[in-house]
Amino acid sequence: MELCKCSEGGFFYAIMSFPQNYPNSPPTVRFTSDIWHPNVYPDGRVCISILHPPGDDPSGYELASERWTPVHTVESIMLSIISMLSGPNDESPANVEAAKEWREKRDEFKKKVSRCVRKSQEMF
DSSP states (O other), rough: OOOOEEEETTTEEEEOOOOOOTTTSSSEEOSOOOOOOTTTTTBBBOOGGSOOOSSSSTTTTGGGGSSOOOOOOOOHHHHHHHHHHSSSOTTTTTTTHHHHHHHHHHHHHHHHHHHHHHHHHHHO
């Protein structure tokens, strides 16, 4: 499934892939557009709790109730990603550089995000 998300004037494409045992396991979401965000790995994979496998977190960071459950829908996933985009979690980053910049150099962070937005607009 291909998605297009508009944020801060940008259009960011992503692919949501569903495993064969969906809804018992979560889909994966990967941005195909350039995006600079603490919760998006450099390869575009989205890192949010509801997309982590169900059950206890081996690292003990997340509660089982915060992780994937079959009640999540494409809509609830999209709402979580929209929320993530507007409010990064820099305590458990997928992109450490972006998280550090978010915390320590907010102006530089915003400049990189603005470049991603402009690039996305050119491709749309």
